[in-house]
Amino acid sequence: MQIEISRRRFLKGSVALMILGGTALSGADILAEAMSKATAAPAAAKGRRKVATICEMCVNKCAAIAHVEDNIVKKLDPNPLFPKSRNMLCARGQAGISALYDPDRLKYPLIRAGERGDGKYRRATWEEAYKHIADKLGKILDEEGDNRSTIGYCAGEGLAEHTFKSFMSDKFGSSNFLNHSSICLQSTVTGYTLTIGGYGIADLENARYVIMAGANRAEAILTPDTMDLFKRTRGRGAKLVVVDPRYTNTAMHADTYLPIKPGTDLAFVLALTYATLLGQLYNKEYVENNFQDFEKYKKHILDSGYTPEWAEKITGIPAGTICKVAHDFMAAAPQAIYYQGRRTTWSKNDFQLRRAMALFTALGGGVDVKGGIVFGHKLPLGDHAITAPIYANAKGRIDKDAAAVVGSTGSWVAWRNMVAEGKTPYPVRGMFVYKQNPMLSVPDTAKTAEMFRKMDLVVVIDTMPSDTAMFADVILPECTYLEREDPVTSFAGTEPAIALRMKAIEPMYETKPVIDIMRGLGETLSKPLWEISKKHDEDLQSELEDRPEEEVYSEGGYDLADAYQESQEDINHHMVVAKHGEAAWRILRDKGVFYPQMNEFFKKLSDNSYQYYPRNKKYYGVLKKEGEMVRDDSLDRDCETCETCVNPADIAPTSRTYSTPSKKIECYLGAMEKRGVDPMPTWHDEDYVKVPKGKYKFITGRHAHFTQNATANNIMLLELMKENYVWINDREARTLGIAFGDTVEIVSPVGKVHIKAYPTPKIVREAIFYIHGFGAKSSLQTFAHRNGASDNEIIEGIIEPVLGCAIMHDTLVSVRKV
């Protein structure tokens, strides 16, 4: 390029991170690539066949085999070859067929014919829908002087998420991206990463002592954790301590169940740490060799008086129990884990809680060791490079100052509040939504609706007419996971593998995979948007003075469709063959799973167990060179991106030791202190939300039968649980005159819901609970429509100060029978 790169104002956290590989291919190269056909076999029309695929009913990605008869998917069976899911499919995985054949699926592109939210749409052709978007988008961008960030975008987790994201950030050029991280697992991922160098994987196949606080692996299924743990509980190798305000299905498998007051976990962990330090129970050799600022931390914990007796008053857990847990944990260490958990951010101190948990685990030495938190290995894949145009007028994200560290996945609540309240540094006038449903997934639904009502263009790409789709101007129907091939994916772990989702049947109705949608959208948008950039972008104007327009357009990547010309099959072929050769590709397409030496290593040991890697070939202890399991090629550890959805680069700048093998356990975060964050986990009484008389703390959670709000219309799953009920302590219910099945009204500062009651001794007295994902308002979903209640209608839209994550468990509510 003739224009100096320094003249450009890069989109921070966007372009630089998103271009894969060292060199960017030009559009012409990509087109040439497309000419060479890969081995994609066309689906046979008639007869029986088996297609290897990957489940997308939740985020876990279990390998499955689809049994197809005359182009109808008849049955899904688990694929035993995949080490991560080890021959299992849960209820939701089995119900994937009901998602595929859901009569309420989005079938055709739709254009809004009524008011936002009222569900009135007219059927349109794809061309019409693209044109409608292009017209509106062109007008907005022209008025905003080609500031691409005036259009926000969000995506739900999935194998095709990156395809959408790359279009919106790299090609279209907006910096305002949001995903589920800040309403999900960002605080625990960041907390563990900044402390022990990675979020890691809890090795529950070998751990001897596990503290599972708030996490619920029996009902929030995650592989291989769920499978490993519940074969080893209660006298079978793993001691399990469950700390939870609710007696969950996980708690019933625990050796010790400790009911805790919501929002007090940090006090519990600090007291465990106190008992460990005071009693000198920790692994002295490990601490000596691996801890940074240990003395500082020790002094801080002991001087602050975080005694078990102090914690008993706050948490409700007896001091003697806390001491015993600390003793037993350290006696089992390093095969002892304070389980990281996933959907987190319960209260304001969540980041510090995760740090304290990580440090407590590390005190026993249970990091990067078999039976502790391990980092595993990830098999490499080739690059798929695309050319990203650079837009001089695209501004940085609006929520970057909402918390101490806001990464490229944003703070959903802060972002939403800014737009809804009109407090953005520049107008945010539209949103592209892929596979996410913020109307149900982001706290304070009324405010999310307010945000959408303010926008001039909302585009939703989804398989179902979600509540969010009801706020769209244009709805683009994506096909389900059983109707498409998705980007090939490498899964990190102690037994790493590559797995592939292949198309079981052709897309039904007029639905399309997201890569086709991006291509179609790109083809329609490129030229009109190019004209707008030419009009407003001075850098581009000066570049055009030196070079012919055609050349700048094509080589600069302004043809937005150029990255999506190759078929997904061809891209996957290239990515696999680049690193593992043609033979690997053939195995992968045949079996759905590949890892080196699979044919030699994989063995059926019994009806219920398989060997994936021989014991001495598993990737434990990848940081220690002297370990016998380690081979030289296993030392490149970038296992974080695929497992956690949090961009490691977002975390990197705040940690001087991130992800570097020889570095240490961080007790004291000086870089964070500069941003106004406690450098060491500290309890602040004033941050704890007390529960006044007559009020309850509302807590929410997941369930083994439903995935967030995405499966609420699945008839097969509704058989397992028809609707959600509110858990209320049975003694509290008695005083309120509430019996099982009574309808109650729950009122919070931001909303109220009606829901049926489930009085039970299985929840502490100060909390009430119901499962997330119900209470959809979309009238186009027959079974989900107004079935049960949505948690986010009553959860307040507030964030914790470190990462901008939504606080989920600090909303006070009142309950009455109606």
Added chain:
Amino acid sequence: MNYAMALEYQNCINCQACEVACKQENGVQLGADKQRIWVGMVEGTIFGRPYANIYPSQCNHCLEAPCVSVCPTKASHYGEGGIVKVNPKQCILCKGCMEACPYDARFVDDTRVVIDKCTFCDHRIAETGTTACQATCPTKVRTFGDLDDENSDLVKLLKTRRFFVQKEHIGTVPKLFYLLPEDEAYAKQSLAHTTDIHTWEEIKPHYDEARNRRSKEWKR
């Protein structure tokens, strides 16, 4: 062939993957009360502290099946390997078998207008060697197999572990073997005081005898 199943019920997390797998595999009628297979849960409190026990279950494919004996039209019958089945053509929906079954393993399929029940997925045994519920189970509760095969995982398990069966006193000689939890406290929590615990060695003659008595009726 003498098909049976052992259940490591301590592993069960009540995720009900087995129920959905069964419905999808066998095209069972929709409806929460139309189940060939189910997960039972018993909860309560002991001195104010909650507890819960989970018992996955399905048809026991009894060697002395009262549902077969009671059927007036011989619609209920033994299939290959002693699998208790219903011939829809002969079923007159008298529901006598539903009354007779002590395990409540049968229900009316309103779509086909017959009694429906678990078949141990006999249509897929030849191809996959196992049932849909066993294959899909995340925590691998079930081991399906042939009691006649001394080398099967099933018989190996029964030989090394102790177990109980449900409603033994009725004399149905059921073939769902619940494996006694290895943890004594857990076993105590999930068993009745009166539950008889067995070993394979001790109970095998009884099962062999019942098998010899009724297997003449088995279809091959």
